[in-house]
Amino acid sequence: MQRYVYPVDLTEVEKELNLIVEKLKVSKAEAIREAIRHFAEELKGIEVVELREIPKEQAKKEILEYIKGKDRVWADEIAEALRIDLSLVNDILMELWSEGYVEPED
Incomplete structure (x- = not known):
């Protein structure tokens, strides 16, 4: 040895x-x-997600594409799937809500 x-x-x-x-x-x-x-x-069970630095408009387009056809999706799911900061996802979801693209969970 x-x-x-x-x-x-x-x-x-x-x-x-x-x-x-x-x-x-x-x-x-x-x-x-x-x-x-x-x-x-x-x-062992921890996965590190490396966030991407992308412009807000690109993130918004990607989020719209991601949620297309889904009945329900959570902000943290979007953030992890797209590797985008959760606070940016929340900001964009609020914009999309005010624009009528998404509805908040009851």
């Missing part, structure tokens, strides 16, 4: 590390390995 040594400054988290070592009754190295495993497990 190949061994690796990672020089890491743990000064900032020394108190927390010592607490983990004390509570779990493990070595510092094992506490760090376990923390990494735990964090990696939490991240």
Whole structure:
């Protein structure tokens, strides 16, 4: 087995590390390995959505195209599908509502 040594400054988290070592009754190295495993497990199901920077008019056209033919759609669904900031989607939906293109949920 190949061994690796990672020089890491743990000064900032020394108190927390010592607490983990004390509570779990493990070595510092094992506490760090376990923390990494735990964090990696939490991240497995997370998907990072990279938002696109697009002009408002283009976003409006894309939103209109996306909602075409749908009976119901949520703002966060639109934002995720089109990778557009949720606040921009909400602003555009308010415009579309005032223009009569969409209706708010009751």
